[in-house]
Amino acid sequence: MTNDQRSRVIGYLCALGAGSVWGTTGPLSTKLYAEGAAITGIGFWRLMLGTGGLALWAVLFQRDVFKVDRKGLLLMGGLGGAMVALFEVAYQFGIAGAGVAGAAALLYTAPVMVALVAKPLLGERLTPLRFALAVVVMIGAAMTVTGKSGTVTQSAIALPSLVVGIVGGLLAAVSYATTTVLARWTVPRYGSYRMLFWEALGGVVILAVVLPLAGHAPAPPPTSAAWLYVLALAAGGVVLANFLFFAGVRRIEATLTAVAATIEPVCGALLAFLLLSQGLTLLGWVGLLMVVGGVAAGYLREGRDSVVAVQPEP
Numbered sequence: 646m647t648n649d650q651r652s653r654v655i656g657y658l659c660a661l662g663a664g665s666v667w668g669t670t671g672p673l674s675t676k677l678y679a680e681g682a683a684i685t686g687i688g689f690w691r692l693m694l695g696t697g698g699l700a701l702w703a704v705l706f707q708r709d710v711f712k713v714d715r716k717g718l719l720l721m722g723g724l725g726g727a728m729v730a731l732f733e734v735a736y737q738f739g740i741a742g743a744g745v746a747g748a749a750a751l752l753y754t755a756p757v758m759v760a761l762v763a764k765p766l767l768g769e770r771l772t773p774l775r776f777a778l779a780v781v782v783m784i785g786a787a788m789t790v791t792g793k794s795g796t797v798t799q800s801a802i803a804l805p806s807l808v809v810g811i812v813g814g815l816l817a818a819v820s821y822a823t824t825t826v827l828a829r830w831t832v833p834r835y836g837s838y839r840m841l842f843w844e845a846l847g848g849v850v851i852l853a854v855v856l857p858l859a860g861h862a863p864a865p866p867p868t869s870a871a872w873l874y875v876l877a878l879a880a881g882g883v884v885l886a887n888f889l890f891f892a893g894v895r896r897i898e899a900t901l902t903a904v905a906a907t908i909e910p911v912c913g914a915l916l917a918f919l920l921l922s923q924g925l926t927l928l929g930w931v932g933l934l935m936v937v938g939g940v941a942a943g944y945l946r947e948g949r950d951s952v953v954a955v956q957p958e959p
Contacts, residue, residue: 656896660905663890666881668912671749672920673874673881680871684740686863688733689852690875695883696845703842710839717835718843725827725840726847728820733852735816742810749910750787751814756904757783758822778939779904785935786910792929825902828894837891845883904939911936 677687703710713721739748756779824844831840856863866872893902911933 652896656893657901657905658893659889660893660897660902661908663886663893664906664908665912666886666889667906667909668916670878670882670909671913672916673878675917675921677866677871677874677878680874681867682871682875683861683864684737685734685856685861686865687875687878688737689849689856689863690866691878691883692729692733692845692849692852694876694879696842696849698879698884699838699842699845703838707838710836710842713835713839713843717831717839720827720831721835721840721843722847722850725824725831725844726849726851728824728827729844729848730851730855732817732820732824733848734855735813735820738813739810739817740813742806742808742813748810748814748817749913751811752818752821753783753786753907753910754815755818755822755825756907758818759825762822762826775901778942782904782907782936782939785932785939786907788932789910789914789929789936792926792932825894828891829898829902832891832895837888837895840891841884841887907936907939 674687678684699710736748736752739751742748757776760776760779828840852863866875890902890906893905897905914929914933
């Protein structure tokens with residue numbers, strides 16, 4: 646195996662790791678809801694704690710993270726922060742309107758969005774195999790999250806609420822896809838740590854301004870157990886998963902990174918089954934196999950190529 650091929654395999658594994666860590670978000674959020682935490686405040690507080698941890702590490706060991714030019718500040722703190730804030734708010738509306746399963750299914754239209762925009766924006770190849778892989782994984786993810794036993798059917802949800810949920814889920818997918826493409830350009834130039842810090846800080850600032858104006862000031866978690874769950878969400882979903890994700894983006898194309906990270910609903914479904922006794926129907930298990938098969942196919946196919954060499958990080 647050549648160095649380029651080895652780098653691509655590492656990138657794919659990093660993206661899989663990011664998706665696996667993100668898969669813990671659902672069970673942890675469910676625990677938070679049970680503790681009485683406000684839905685609109687969860688994203689703000691986990692971003693706040695994650696950003697605080699990143700800032701402390703930067704002060705102690707990597708102060709150059711705070712040095713950024715105007716273009717980087719606008720891209721990472723402005724556009725990246727706006728996408729983080731949009732995701733946190735839109736996804737909660739998606740969950741409230743279309744249900745957890747419906748919102749998650751809408752979110753995983755993101756790999757197809759990335760596949761479509763990566764060609765004109767990044768110059769990445771849009772091969773028939775790559776597009777088909779994104780579509781298969783997207784469909785499998787949708788089947789996985791909608792195939793939970795005992796879930797509410799979409800017909801039982803009021804139409805206006807369902808429309809709001811669909812819009813929220815699609816906006817969350819747009820924010821995720823935009824962040825993927827943005828990271829492909831910014832990480833090689835500014836580094837994953839700088840990208841993550843300024844993106845998270847921008848999201849915190851935007852949410853701190855927008856949420857009170859919208860009448861949803863972020864209330865702190867009500868119990869000590871809730872604080873522990875928020876801390877776990879910050880350490881995993883904000884810090885660790887994003888570091889792995891950006892490490893993947895630096896080594897493989899944005900399309901393949903987004904596809905590999907779609908392992909998230911599989912891990913979420915397995916954890917929900919093991920920890921929360923939320924099983925899957927036959928449709929859900931078929932979808933799970935489609936996701937795993939699509940990710941494995943991407944590894945087998947792309948691992949043999951060396952189309953994109955690893956991009957050095959500052």
